């Protein structure tokens with residue numbers, strides 16, 4: 001997208017450690033509204049931890065995070081969710097005992113407000129709300145082409161489909177910022193292509209801002225507007241894919257010294 | 260009111276230190292026995308991840324079996340120390356058979372099921388043991404064959420702190436035997452091949468499989484070990500009171516001990532046992548009258564609950580790391 | 584052949600979001616209700632009504648309550664009997680303090696007291712999980728039971744320490760106390776249980792139910808979807824305890840007629856847990872299956888020797904019951920760890936493709 005658009009999220013000097021392990025050290029970067037931002041780096045670089053910081057699951061020891069112009073205090077994950085940050089996970093974190101449909105319906109939780117009384121009767125406002133949200137969920141199911149597994153318990157689905165359902169669940173939240181943690185890991189070429197198309201479509205037609213962790217460099221180069229590179233918790237490069245690809249530090253980090 | 264709760268009990272403690280010592284000692288002894296039951300839980304939980312609800316009933320069952328064998332022998336005109344020890348060995352044999360049966364009939368078919376299913380299955384074992392035990396041995400309380408097993412009786416009265424404190428010899432014996440047993444188990448885990456294998460299983464089932472340790476054997480071994488621990492507990496407990504299925508409710512007290520210590524920790528079971536045992540006796544003696552007495556029935560659970568709020572994984576439990 | 588969804592196209596999401604989307608299911612349910620409301624009261628004898636059906640329904644209600652907590656929300660509880668007790672004592676106190684108000688009102692209100700206490704003991708569930716929580720719920724079990732014994736105000740200083748049900752009427756018909764006939768008691772229980780089951784089923788099929796299941800399946804991901812764990816878990820505790828409380832009140836008022844504190848001891852908690860697990864975690868119909876099995880099986884075992892003319896002592900039969908129930912628990916867990924409800928589903932699945940399974 002255009003480089004001039006405004007900043008949606010700014011990470012400023014964030015450091016995070018677990019006991020003695022330093023997962024992230026003094027990392028700053030920003031995500032602009034409407035862009036696809038990739039976060040790459042070798043295993044253990046702190047990418048997942050970074051996303052966890054962004055949506056409030058980990059609390060950094062140092063640094064500030066500014067989201068939608070507001071520097072936010074320590075917040076809880078559900079608060080991040082209610083501010084429009086959605087997420088998929090590196091190791092699929094679906095609700096295994098529930099069907100595809102129910103999993104995605106859970107994504108609508110924040111959009112549903114009827115309380116116990118109406119829920120109990122399953123009538124009137126509660127039923128209307130249920131149907132309105134079901135309609136939205138069906139659109140997502142159509143978009144992701146998972147109509148046939150609507151009523152299948154997700155535990156029984158193959159891995160690639162699970163990742164797709166997980167994306168659907170995140171989309172159901174109608175997020176402004178979508179965090180994707182290795183959405184294509186373990187997929188074959190066709191599945192990857194499908195997933196790339198969904199991500200691009202999302203970005204293009206719905207204007208969703210996306211932060212993406214991915215190991216497949218080809219995918220990263222094709223999809224992303226800008227890339228930030230982490231290594232051992234430090235940021236070593238930041239810029240457009242072409243710039244980053246040419247950066248000697250990145251080449252070294254990926255290929256190791258002496259190559 | 261506040262005075263009664265926060266000051267008066269301590270004044271009493273200071274005024275009559277001999278009574279305090281007596282209470283502490285009684286707490287210590289029941290704590291040791293709780294710890295022993297909890298130890299049986301920990302053994303099984305560590306090696307197989309099964310929360311074995313049947314441990315309490317195994318205590319009762321083994322004690323009843325022991326007494327039952329001895330009664331048969333003495334009915335045949337064969338009694339005394341030798342008979343008692345033969346009965347002991349036979350009971351150990353029964354516990355081994357039980358371990359085998361449990362592994363074959365219950366654990367093996369349920370491998371890889373969720374924890375709660377295995378937990379429920381041990382409820383099934385509990386019911387089977389209760390039904391079977393009562394059918395064979397009847398529901399009446401029985402006398403433990405304490406003196407035949409060279410366990411002392413009577414008490415030592417020590418004059419101290421301006422009063423008399425009396426120590427039951429059997430309690431002293433219980434404390435000593437429990438300590439020996441715990442040391443023995445620790446050695447077994449550290450030094451023997453099978454002990455190391457057990458620890459490997461505890462750390463990772465897959466790892467254990469990949470170095471060629473048979474899970475089935477290990478289950479039999481831990482259940483047998485837990486059975487022996489149950490037997491010892493049953494003897495000590497039976498010697499202090501009677502042997503009957505009423506012990507079952509006492510065995511439930513091992514649960515707060517267990518969570519207090521952290522489900523997987525042997526030292527945790529011991530420390531937890533002592534805390535609960537002593538806390539409970541102190542609570543009952545000094546604070547119980549304020550509430551109308553009988554608080555022993557829930558005090559242990561309340562201690563455990565409050566403690567867990569502060570440290571959800573127990574004293575020595577592995578810290579729960581949440582990742583995603 | 585006869586049970587299938589082919590040809591039943593849903594015209595709207597409303598139809599598809601219904602609790603029973605398949606026509607035959609609805610017909611089956613209707614048939615069951617006809618049997619329960621018409622056939623059983625007409626043809627059932629006193630034993631069937633008073634000793635089989637009434638307890639079965641009341642225990643089912645308790646099992647539904649526990650299932651909401653254990654099966655739907657994944658919070659293991661060993662204290663459900665104590666919450667039943669809270670309901671029973673609350674109903675007793677209310678009905679003796681305000682004798683003018685209809686007893687059914689108090690029976691339903693007693694649920695709120697149980698819910699309140701349940702929420703109190705549910706507070707630790709935010710920090711404490713799994714087996715640790717199970718043990719923590721034992722604190723509720725033993726503490727509340729101690730209260731039932733020690734606080735004599737709860738049983739109106741009755742010297743026996745028991746609560747005795749006063750005789751009360753509805754539309755002039757005795758529904759509690761010795762003069763209430765089994766048929767009226769059965770029908771009253773049936774109406775309450777069916778109604779409350781319907782409500783519970785609605786809850787678990789809607790947003791709240793999904794929230795609970797999300798917490799059960801993966802609480803971290805649930806949080807990241809905007810679900811707040813504490814309110815979700817406390818609501819589960821509240822609803823669950825409400826059901827247990829009403830079930831406890833019904834148990835005393837329409838089944839036992841009088842109860843001592845030991846009626847709500849830990850054995851009952853265990854029995855409810857068996858029902859839930861054998862019936863099927865996270866299944867409404869499973870709660871009924873489980874209650875049927877656990878309640879009716881011992882009756883059958885007790886009755887069998889007599890029916891066959893075998894001279895077995897009563898005590899032995901009691902022990903045999905334990906043995907057999909224990910063995911059956913293990914058996915069912917091995918055959919189908921997901922409970923009778925899953926077996927039922929599989930059977931329906933088979934029926935759906937019958938007679939051409941390919």
Ligand SMILES: Nc1ncnc2c1ncn2[C@@H]1O[C@H](COP(=O)(O)OP(=O)(O)OP(=O)(O)O)[C@@H](O)[C@H]1O
Nearest residue numbers: 018021023042043044045046047048049050581582
């Ligand atoms: N909850 C935690 N407790 C302790 N250490 C943690 C925790 N979460 C992450 N770490 C550590 O922080 C470091 C960074 O981990 P992170 O998962 O963020 O890496 P990553 O870049 O996502 O790696 P990968 O490509 O393998 O997913 C690692 O050393 C990891 O062990």
Ligand SMILES: [Mg+2]
Nearest residue numbers: 047048049090
């Ligand atoms: Mg990662």
